[in-house]
Amino acid sequence: MNVSSRFQRHLAPLFLAPLLVAVQLIPSNALAQAAAAPVPPKAAEESLKLWSLVEKGGWAMVPLGALSVIAVMLAIGYLISLRKGAVVSKQYVATIEVLLRKRDLLGVLAVSNRHSQIVARIVQRTLDFATKNPSAPFESLKEVAEAEGSSYAASLSHRITYLADIGILAPMVGLLGTVVGIIRAFGTLGSGSPGLSRDILLASGVSEALVATAAGLVLAVISATLYALFRNRAQSLISEMESATTHIIGLLAVATQRRRDSLSTDEA
Numbered sequence: 001m002n003v004s005s006r007f008q009r010h011l012a013p014l015f016l017a018p019l020l021v022a023v024q025l026i027p028s029n030a031l032a033q034a035a036a037a038p039v040p041p042k043a044a045e046e047s048l049k050l051w052s053l054v055e056k057g058g059w060a061m062v063p064l065g066a067l068s069v070i071a072v073m074l075a076i077g078y079l080i081s082l083r084k085g086a087v088v089s090k091q092y093v094a095t096i097e098v099l100l101r102k103r104d105l106l107g108v109l110a111v112s113n114r115h116s117q118i119v120a121r122i123v124q125r126t127l128d129f130a131t132k133n134p135s136a137p138f139e140s141l142k143e144v145a146e147a148e149g150s151s152y153a154a155s156l157s158h159r160i161t162y163l164a165d166i167g168i169l170a171p172m173v174g175l176l177g178t179v180v181g182i183i184r185a186f187g188t189l190g191s192g193s194p195g196l197s198r199d200i201l202l203a204s205g206v207s208e209a210l211v212a213t214a215a216g217l218v219l220a221v222i223s224a225t226l227y228a229l230f231r232n233r234a235q236s237l238i239s240e241m242e243s244a245t246t247h248i249i250g251l252l253a254v255a256t257q258r259r260r261d262s263l264s265t266d267e268a
Protein backbone atom coordinates (compact mmCIF):
# COMPACT_ATOMS: atom_id res chain seq x y z
CA MET A 1 0.00 0.00 0.00
CA ASN A 2 1.24 3.51 -0.76
CA VAL A 3 0.73 4.79 2.78
CA SER A 4 2.72 2.02 4.47
CA SER A 5 5.55 2.04 1.90
CA ARG A 6 6.02 5.79 2.19
CA PHE A 7 6.06 5.49 5.96
CA GLN A 8 8.67 2.74 5.92
CA ARG A 9 10.99 4.62 3.56
CA HIS A 10 10.77 8.13 4.98
CA LEU A 11 9.33 8.20 8.49
CA ALA A 12 10.81 5.13 10.22
CA PRO A 13 14.39 6.55 10.49
CA LEU A 14 13.00 9.80 11.88
CA PHE A 15 11.19 7.93 14.65
CA LEU A 16 14.12 5.76 15.65
CA ALA A 17 16.92 8.34 15.67
CA PRO A 18 15.80 10.58 18.59
CA LEU A 19 14.73 7.59 20.67
CA LEU A 20 18.11 5.89 20.25
CA VAL A 21 19.89 9.08 21.31
CA ALA A 22 17.75 9.36 24.44
CA VAL A 23 18.27 5.71 25.39
CA GLN A 24 22.04 6.01 25.04
CA LEU A 25 22.02 8.97 27.42
CA ILE A 26 20.39 6.95 30.22
CA PRO A 27 23.08 5.30 32.34
CA SER A 28 23.10 1.53 32.48
CA ASN A 29 23.05 1.47 36.28
CA ALA A 30 19.87 3.53 36.28
CA LEU A 31 18.20 1.01 33.99
CA ALA A 32 19.32 -1.83 36.28
CA GLN A 33 17.98 -0.04 39.34
CA ALA A 34 14.67 0.62 37.64
CA ALA A 35 14.35 -3.06 36.70
CA ALA A 36 15.23 -4.25 40.19
CA ALA A 37 13.09 -1.73 42.07
CA PRO A 38 9.76 -3.13 43.29
CA VAL A 39 6.67 -1.68 41.66
CA PRO A 40 3.93 -0.62 44.08
CA PRO A 41 0.58 -2.23 43.33
CA LYS A 42 -1.24 1.10 43.02
CA ALA A 43 1.38 2.50 40.65
CA ALA A 44 1.24 -0.62 38.48
CA GLU A 45 -2.55 -0.45 38.35
CA GLU A 46 -2.51 3.24 37.47
CA SER A 47 -0.01 2.71 34.65
CA LEU A 48 -2.48 0.39 32.94
CA LYS A 49 -5.21 2.98 32.80
CA LEU A 50 -5.89 4.52 29.42
CA TRP A 51 -6.30 8.03 30.75
CA SER A 52 -2.93 7.82 32.47
CA LEU A 53 -1.31 6.95 29.16
CA VAL A 54 -3.11 9.82 27.46
CA GLU A 55 -1.83 12.26 30.06
CA LYS A 56 1.71 10.94 29.65
CA GLY A 57 1.49 11.51 25.91
CA GLY A 58 1.43 15.27 26.39
CA TRP A 59 -0.05 17.84 24.05
CA ALA A 60 0.36 15.58 20.98
CA MET A 61 -2.54 13.45 22.24
CA VAL A 62 -4.97 16.34 21.63
CA PRO A 63 -4.57 16.49 17.82
CA LEU A 64 -4.27 12.71 17.70
CA GLY A 65 -7.55 12.43 19.60
CA ALA A 66 -9.19 14.86 17.17
CA LEU A 67 -7.88 12.84 14.21
CA SER A 68 -9.20 9.63 15.77
CA VAL A 69 -12.67 11.15 16.18
CA ILE A 70 -12.63 12.30 12.55
CA ALA A 71 -11.54 8.83 11.44
CA VAL A 72 -14.41 7.21 13.34
CA MET A 73 -16.94 9.66 11.87
CA LEU A 74 -15.60 9.06 8.36
CA ALA A 75 -15.77 5.30 8.83
CA ILE A 76 -19.41 5.50 9.97
CA GLY A 77 -20.26 7.77 7.05
CA TYR A 78 -18.63 5.42 4.56
CA LEU A 79 -20.49 2.43 6.01
CA ILE A 80 -23.74 4.28 5.33
CA SER A 81 -22.95 5.80 1.94
CA LEU A 82 -20.76 3.11 0.35
CA ARG A 83 -23.45 0.49 -0.13
CA LYS A 84 -24.90 -1.11 -3.21
CA GLY A 85 -28.35 0.38 -2.64
CA ALA A 86 -26.91 3.88 -3.04
CA VAL A 87 -25.46 3.00 -6.46
CA VAL A 88 -27.95 0.65 -8.14
CA SER A 89 -30.75 -1.74 -7.22
CA LYS A 90 -32.20 -4.73 -9.04
CA GLN A 91 -35.70 -3.27 -8.76
CA TYR A 92 -34.70 -0.08 -10.55
CA VAL A 93 -32.89 -1.94 -13.33
CA ALA A 94 -35.86 -4.31 -13.85
CA THR A 95 -38.30 -1.38 -14.03
CA ILE A 96 -36.14 0.47 -16.53
CA GLU A 97 -35.79 -2.64 -18.69
CA VAL A 98 -39.59 -3.02 -18.91
CA LEU A 99 -40.09 0.65 -19.78
CA LEU A 100 -37.33 0.69 -22.40
CA ARG A 101 -38.76 -2.40 -24.13
CA LYS A 102 -42.01 -0.45 -24.35
CA ARG A 103 -40.03 2.54 -25.67
CA ASP A 104 -41.49 4.65 -22.88
CA LEU A 105 -38.69 7.18 -22.48
CA LEU A 106 -40.86 9.56 -20.48
CA GLY A 107 -41.62 6.78 -18.03
CA VAL A 108 -37.91 6.02 -17.70
CA LEU A 109 -37.23 9.69 -17.01
CA ALA A 110 -40.00 9.83 -14.38
CA VAL A 111 -38.75 6.72 -12.61
CA SER A 112 -35.16 8.01 -12.66
CA ASN A 113 -36.26 11.33 -11.14
CA ARG A 114 -37.84 9.47 -8.22
CA HIS A 115 -34.65 7.56 -7.39
CA SER A 116 -31.52 8.97 -5.78
CA GLN A 117 -29.23 6.17 -6.92
CA ILE A 118 -26.12 7.01 -8.90
CA VAL A 119 -27.20 4.96 -11.92
CA ALA A 120 -30.55 6.74 -11.89
CA ARG A 121 -28.78 10.11 -11.98
CA ILE A 122 -26.67 8.96 -14.93
CA VAL A 123 -29.72 7.71 -16.84
CA GLN A 124 -31.57 10.93 -16.08
CA ARG A 125 -28.80 13.13 -17.48
CA THR A 126 -28.48 10.91 -20.54
CA LEU A 127 -32.24 11.04 -21.20
CA ASP A 128 -32.28 14.80 -20.73
CA PHE A 129 -29.63 15.08 -23.42
CA ALA A 130 -31.51 12.65 -25.68
CA THR A 131 -34.77 14.57 -25.21
CA LYS A 132 -33.20 17.93 -26.00
CA ASN A 133 -31.25 16.46 -28.95
CA PRO A 134 -33.53 13.87 -30.58
CA SER A 135 -31.30 13.58 -33.63
CA ALA A 136 -28.13 12.93 -31.63
CA PRO A 137 -26.35 9.66 -32.55
CA PHE A 138 -25.80 6.84 -30.11
CA GLU A 139 -22.12 7.76 -29.69
CA SER A 140 -23.14 11.12 -28.24
CA LEU A 141 -25.45 9.45 -25.72
CA LYS A 142 -22.67 7.05 -24.79
CA GLU A 143 -20.22 9.90 -24.26
CA VAL A 144 -22.68 11.71 -21.97
CA ALA A 145 -23.23 8.55 -19.91
CA GLU A 146 -19.49 7.87 -19.69
CA ALA A 147 -18.77 11.44 -18.60
CA GLU A 148 -21.40 11.27 -15.85
CA GLY A 149 -20.19 7.83 -14.76
CA SER A 150 -16.57 8.99 -14.60
CA SER A 151 -17.61 11.96 -12.47
CA TYR A 152 -19.41 9.76 -9.93
CA ALA A 153 -16.60 7.18 -9.95
CA ALA A 154 -14.05 9.90 -9.19
CA SER A 155 -16.28 11.17 -6.39
CA LEU A 156 -16.46 7.71 -4.79
CA SER A 157 -12.71 7.20 -5.05
CA HIS A 158 -11.82 10.67 -3.80
CA ARG A 159 -14.18 10.49 -0.83
CA ILE A 160 -12.24 7.73 0.94
CA THR A 161 -8.81 9.36 0.55
CA TYR A 162 -9.38 11.33 3.76
CA LEU A 163 -8.64 8.15 5.72
CA ALA A 164 -5.33 7.84 3.87
CA ASP A 165 -4.55 11.46 4.77
CA ILE A 166 -5.17 10.69 8.45
CA GLY A 167 -2.92 7.64 8.12
CA ILE A 168 -0.12 9.93 6.93
CA LEU A 169 -0.74 12.81 9.36
CA ALA A 170 -1.02 10.71 12.53
CA PRO A 171 2.59 9.42 12.52
CA MET A 172 3.83 12.92 11.76
CA VAL A 173 1.99 14.32 14.77
CA GLY A 174 3.34 11.48 16.90
CA LEU A 175 6.83 12.23 15.62
CA LEU A 176 6.44 15.89 16.54
CA GLY A 177 5.32 14.88 20.02
CA THR A 178 8.38 12.63 20.26
CA VAL A 179 10.76 15.43 19.36
CA VAL A 180 9.07 17.91 21.72
CA GLY A 181 9.16 15.39 24.58
CA ILE A 182 12.87 14.78 24.15
CA ILE A 183 13.59 18.51 23.81
CA ARG A 184 11.67 19.12 27.02
CA ALA A 185 13.62 16.38 28.79
CA PHE A 186 16.95 17.88 27.77
CA GLY A 187 15.74 21.35 28.77
CA THR A 188 14.79 20.06 32.21
CA LEU A 189 18.17 18.40 32.57
CA GLY A 190 19.91 21.63 31.63
CA SER A 191 17.96 23.66 34.17
CA GLY A 192 19.21 21.41 36.98
CA SER A 193 15.93 21.11 38.91
CA PRO A 194 16.63 20.21 42.56
CA GLY A 195 15.13 17.16 44.21
CA LEU A 196 14.97 14.99 41.11
CA SER A 197 17.71 12.87 39.60
CA ARG A 198 18.79 13.28 36.00
CA ASP A 199 17.62 9.75 35.21
CA ILE A 200 14.05 10.42 36.36
CA LEU A 201 13.83 13.68 34.44
CA LEU A 202 15.12 12.11 31.25
CA ALA A 203 12.91 9.04 31.62
CA SER A 204 9.84 11.29 31.96
CA GLY A 205 10.57 13.00 28.66
CA VAL A 206 11.29 9.73 26.88
CA SER A 207 8.03 8.29 28.26
CA GLU A 208 6.04 11.17 26.80
CA ALA A 209 7.83 10.72 23.49
CA LEU A 210 7.11 6.98 23.36
CA VAL A 211 3.41 7.34 24.18
CA ALA A 212 2.91 10.00 21.50
CA THR A 213 4.75 7.86 18.96
CA ALA A 214 2.74 4.74 19.82
CA ALA A 215 -0.57 6.60 19.64
CA GLY A 216 0.30 8.05 16.24
CA LEU A 217 1.32 4.66 14.88
CA VAL A 218 -1.81 2.93 16.20
CA LEU A 219 -4.05 5.56 14.61
CA ALA A 220 -2.09 5.33 11.35
CA VAL A 221 -2.43 1.55 11.19
CA ILE A 222 -6.18 1.67 11.87
CA SER A 223 -6.75 4.46 9.33
CA ALA A 224 -4.70 2.69 6.66
CA THR A 225 -6.62 -0.56 7.25
CA LEU A 226 -9.98 1.20 6.99
CA TYR A 227 -8.82 2.98 3.85
CA ALA A 228 -7.88 -0.33 2.23
CA LEU A 229 -11.26 -1.88 3.12
CA PHE A 230 -13.33 1.08 1.89
CA ARG A 231 -11.19 1.43 -1.24
CA ASN A 232 -12.01 -2.16 -2.20
CA ARG A 233 -15.68 -1.53 -1.52
CA ALA A 234 -15.65 1.64 -3.63
CA GLN A 235 -13.98 -0.19 -6.52
CA SER A 236 -16.63 -2.91 -6.31
CA LEU A 237 -19.42 -0.32 -6.38
CA ILE A 238 -17.82 1.44 -9.34
CA SER A 239 -17.75 -1.87 -11.23
CA GLU A 240 -21.43 -2.44 -10.43
CA MET A 241 -22.25 1.09 -11.59
CA GLU A 242 -20.39 0.70 -14.89
CA SER A 243 -22.02 -2.67 -15.59
CA ALA A 244 -25.56 -1.43 -14.89
CA THR A 245 -25.03 1.81 -16.82
CA THR A 246 -23.68 -0.02 -19.86
CA HIS A 247 -26.67 -2.38 -19.83
CA ILE A 248 -29.22 0.42 -19.54
CA ILE A 249 -27.55 2.61 -22.16
CA GLY A 250 -27.54 -0.35 -24.56
CA LEU A 251 -31.28 -0.82 -24.05
CA LEU A 252 -31.78 2.92 -24.42
CA ALA A 253 -29.94 2.90 -27.74
CA VAL A 254 -32.15 0.09 -29.04
CA ALA A 255 -35.32 1.84 -27.86
CA THR A 256 -34.23 5.15 -29.39
CA GLN A 257 -33.40 3.52 -32.72
CA ARG A 258 -36.77 1.72 -32.83
CA ARG A 259 -38.55 4.96 -32.04
CA ARG A 260 -36.75 6.75 -34.85
CA ASP A 261 -37.54 3.93 -37.28
CA SER A 262 -41.18 4.11 -36.22
CA LEU A 263 -41.31 7.85 -36.81
CA SER A 264 -39.66 7.45 -40.21
CA THR A 265 -42.21 4.81 -41.20
CA ASP A 266 -45.12 7.00 -40.11
CA GLU A 267 -43.79 9.94 -42.11
CA ALA A 268 -43.34 7.78 -45.18
